[in-house]
Amino acid sequence: MEKMKTQNYDEYMAEGKTLFGEDIKKWKFICPSCGLSQSAEDFKAHDIDGETIDHQIGFSCIGRSVPDLGCNWTLGGLFSIHTLEVVKDGHTHMRFEFDKTDNNGVA
Numbered sequence: 001m002e003k004m005k006t007q008n009y010d011e012y013m014a015e016g017k018t019l020f021g022e023d024i025k026k027w028k029f030i031c032p033s034c035g036l037s038q039s040a041e042d043f044k045a046h047d048i049d050g051e052t053i054d055h056q057i058g059f060s061c062i063g064r065s066v067p068d069l070g071c072n073w074t075l076g077g078l079f080s081i082h083t084l085e086v087v088k089d090g091h092t093h094m095r096f097e098f099d100k101t102d103n104n105g106v107a
């Protein structure tokens with residue numbers, strides 16, 4: 001099991017921008033359960049509404065809204081296998097890791 005990483009919110013956002021650019025909709029996150037890379041654009045491609053995307057992206061697998069994908073993982077569940085926590089305003093939030101396998105040539 002990977003060691004837990006803790007980042008503050010500014011570090012986390014800066015890393016996302018470095019990896020994927022300014023457009024958050026293109027940021028890719030890895031589900032720690034099924035390993036699927038997913039961005040807000042992927043959610044949109046499955047006709048998932050914006051409010052649901054905001055709640056799920058980087059926290060619950062896209063499979064929760066797309067049963068065919070066969071994964072309904074959420075960091076809000078009983079078991080904890082996440083490896084990243086982001087601290088914002090003194091609160092710790094569990095997050096999916098960024099997908100660092102394909103950096104879209106930004107890097």
Ligand SMILES: [Zn+2]
Pocket residue numbers: 031032033034035036061062063071072073
């Ligand atoms: Zn998943």
